[in-house]
Amino acid sequence: MYQVYGNLDTRTFRVLWMLEELGAGYSHIKAAPHSDEARAVNPAGKVPVLIADGVALTDSVAIMSFLADRHGQFTYPCGSTERARQDGFTHFINDELDAALWTAARHSFVLPDDKRVPAVKASLKWEFERSVNELMRRMGEGPFLMGDEMTLPDILAAHCGNWAFGAKFPLTNEAFNAYVKRMRSRAAFKRVRALA
Incomplete structure (x- = not known):
């Protein structure tokens, strides 16, 4: 299961939408940018943050690309x-x-x-x-x-x-x-x- 940090009024929405489309399990931790909760997983304080396999991933587009590649959906094969x-x-x-x-x-x-x-x-x-x-x-x-x-x-x-x-x-x-x-x-x- 993934963990997603960030409020819905940020680019976190995109990541949650991708997870919902994938049908992947996740927990959502509402965290405002630069809040203590956000800084605990990303010292820069920016959201969204996705925790995958114990690793904090940042930047909504990078996170979405990772999820699409990992789950083999909503993307075409690399090199095509x-x-x-x-x-x-x-x-x-x-x-x-x-x-x-x-x-x-x-x-x-x-x-x-x-x-x-x-x-x-x-x-x-x-x-x-x-x-x-x-x-x-x-x-x-x-x-x-x-x-x-x-x-x-x-x-x-x-x-x-x-x-x-x-x-x-x-x-x-x-x-x-x-x-x-x-x-x-x-x-x-x-x-x-x-x-x-």
Whole structure:
């Protein structure tokens, strides 16, 4: 059984969603970033943290990749062209969607007041919208990013869609909105929401 540290309003949600999709056993320890509970398993205080085989693993995307590889689900085999395409989606979402959202959050409430530049958020929202359009262009015809098979980047993209909604980012791409709505309708997503 895995242990997951982190609150649902962080990237911990992604890890829990992956575990629910996998049907893997876990215990969830609610721990705010930089709390004593978080620092006990990660001296940097960042969440999520997954304890697997007595080892503390950090960074949501690394954790999800580990889980997908270990359980042989929601991923393509290493060395395959499909895996290269999947990794391309993962990196694009991390670099373009997640990065814009995280930078906006930093300039809203994370950084000290004197280090925040609120004006940067307009540019980040523009970048996010442009990146969503590109993601949908790459998606193709299937219900998931890679076609008919759900993979790790689907969880990342849908999580970013949720985050964008909460952060009042523009969500004008109807194909993306419909995609996120489909992902939110999954039973595993609903089970994680119920943990709140």
